Amino acid sequence: MAGEEVSNKQVILKHYVVGFPKESDMEVKISNITLKVPQDCNNCFLLKNLHLSCDPYMRGRMTKHDRPTYVDCFKIGSPIMGFGVSKVLDSRHPNFKAGDLVWGMTGWEEYSLITSSQSFYKIEHTDVPLSYYTGILGMPGMTAYAGFYEVGSPKKGDRVFVSAASGAVGQLVGQFAKLTGCYVVGSAGSKDKVDLLKSKFGFDEAFNYKEEEDLDAALGRYFPEGIDIYFENVGGKMLDAVLMNMRLHGQIPVCGLISQYNLEQPEGAHNLLNLITKRIRMEGFLVTDYYHLYPKYLEMILPLIKEGKISYVEDVVEGLENAPSALIGLYYGRNVGKQLVVVARD
Template sequence: MEEAPNKQIVFRDFIVGNPKETDMELKVGKVGLKVPEGSGAVLVKNLYLSCDPYMRGRMREYYDSYIPPFAPGSVIEGFGVSKVVASDHPNFKAGDLVSGITGWEEYTLIQKFDQFRKIQSVDIPLSYHVGLLGMPGFTAYAGFYEVCSPKKGEYVFVSAASGAVGQLVGQLAKIYGCYVVGSAGTKQKVNLLKNKLGFDEAFNYKEEPDLDAALKRCLPQGIDIYFDNVGGAMLDAVLLNMRLHGRIAVCGMVSQKSMSGAEGIHNLFMLITKRVRMRGFLQSDYLNLFPQFVDQIINYYKQGKIVYIEDMNEGLESAPAALVGLFSGKNVGKQVICVSAD
């Protein structure tokens, strides 16, 4: 069988706290360029890879979650856009463009097909299928419409608002007719929220000594909907500012450096006094809505009603630094790795 070299990013061992570049290493293996008959597998060449905060959790040994941890010594995996090289699966043929879970490597043999899809829309950037039209975009869509249950004219606050999920939540809320405020970690990101993404107001949480005061300044009427991407001190401050019958969609807890020893939340009593509904969710809970999500977001994008900001790193070698950078706010927009442009 013809073989090709295959660069791979391998997970070294379980971590505590945030990942470091040294927790991953670049190796070069080999891959057969044909798929055995009867295997039902698909061999893909990876084009774009997604860096996402949830991947940090998969680097912990004890991780009671919806997805198992990475195995030390294995290739890191995540969402990606790929081209089919060879196939023994009836739904995919050589040359097809696909999106789904793949390896952080040049070539991956796909044998599990959960959330693995053929890309139908090729008239927008391919990389958008790991962002705007991928898991982060669908998380924003399902979280806002299904979990937040918005009403026109409501006051919406989004944390990590310039990130892969937050930037779309804010724009969907504006289209829906809400007043939208976002927080981010640099002046550049705050300017993007207000001047490019259409948020009504935004603030740099790193420059705010009192988050409660910042929220009262930007949202004096209070908050009907909080789309939470960070947890921690921001969530605690938001609880003091929720309006009666408000909703909190818990999407992420990126402020937590580890699953143990994280700062506690002190203002949960506000859930009772304001009758607030606080709910965690996963985009995979709503996969029946994925086709309508794709149609609606493509329509908004083509009409110019939404924009999407990417932070593109070139080359598989850049992947460890890109993932690590998520947890210091280094990225501006959705962090993507370009492995190959063809």
């Protein structure tokens, strides 16, 4: 009830992290919150958080940076922040009213008071699962769309390789590539994930990178004529092997480098000469630069979902208290598909 004071379960970052994060780097605390926006908080709105997204980039926010970066680190003793799906309980903001469903950057807590609407989008289409707005209809979906179509510039017949292909972004990139008429191969870290890529997502081929002693040779088997587009999610040894197998004028959209996020000393790339000799364009990108295309993306993706022409797999964990282990699991490859946490069901 509006104005009522209730308990608010929160996931707090205890200290900054070095190396692989642990569940003990976070803790669950209980605070209190009044379910009403303060009178002096103009343009603010109060959220009940329903679904929270676990995303690889969050690891970078758990470390104190010596230099400015594209996103601020988390604050010690404050709730972790991430993308989520929420319901507006009370509002003093002209764009949102009580009862609205939204997605955007919220706190890892049961209730969040939001003081800026910059990162929030009202959910207009509720005939699809709300959880999809943490994935295929949210930031990961836009990442796959922008990285593949805008940065990768694909054309029919291209040979496409996707690393971390069963994750939130990779599974979509592979399907977008197939819809474009490309030949698509994905890599993943288990037999079950490899089977999923071929049986569920329609990849032409897939392999378990952990079982390959020579990644260069493995890519040579699947791409005897070379790779036109490599959608980069991993970095490290995989990137080095890919560089040896790229075709002339190939494209490498760099979405992430998850193999490097927890290393105190990141691995260097050794085969960069291929960028010159093969005239490869390798371009990093941030999804925030492409959010202006979100309406265009929805026009494309919603019919594909409703017509069953695209699949999306979620790895769902129930309960905010289990969010730390869900997030840590990303960096060990424990998730199958999009990792999310259900905080409450509307």
